[in-house]
Amino acid sequence: MNLPFLDNWRKGPRPASGTAWADPEGVAQLLSDCELLRARAHLTGIELDGSPRSLEDLDQLLPVWREDPEERVRLGNDAGLYLGTVLVRTLPGARWEPGHDGGPVVVLGSGRRMDVVATGQQWAAGGSPELSQVYAEASES
Secondary structure, three states, X not given: OOOHHHHHHHHOOOOOOOOOOOOHHHHHHHHOOOHHHHHHHHHOOOOXXXXXXXXXXXXXXXXXXXXXXXXXXXXHHHHHHXXXXXXXXXXXXXXXXXXXXXXXXXXXXXXXXEOHHHHHHHHHHHOOOOXXXXXXXXXXX
C-alpha cells in the first residue's frame, strides 16, 4: 500500500495501545481527503458527504477503473479511507489507529479492528464486499 501522505504519521510517536492519537481530528481530516474517489464520484453526480447513504451511492458506480491497475489501486485506497471516514464520523467510539503495518485501521467502539484500506481494495477490484454492507455490519458490532 503506497500512501505517501502517511509517511510522517507513521514516523510519529505511537500512543499506548487502546488510546486515541494526540490529534484524532487532524488524523481524521488527513485521511478523509480521498481525492481520486471524490473526483470520480463528482463526475457521476454523487456527493460524498460522509453519510452511510453515500456508501450506497458508491456501490452503484460503474467500475470503469478496473481496467487500469494503477487507478484501481489508488481508487481502492481512497474507497477504504472514505469508508473509514464514514465509520469514524458516524459510529460512537470509532477511531483511527495505526495498524500492524503502519497503515490506518478503524477501531470500532467494541474494539473490533477493521482494515478498511484492504476492504476498499477488494471493493475496487471486484465490487465485493459492498461498502454499504461493510458499514451495516460494523454498525451492528
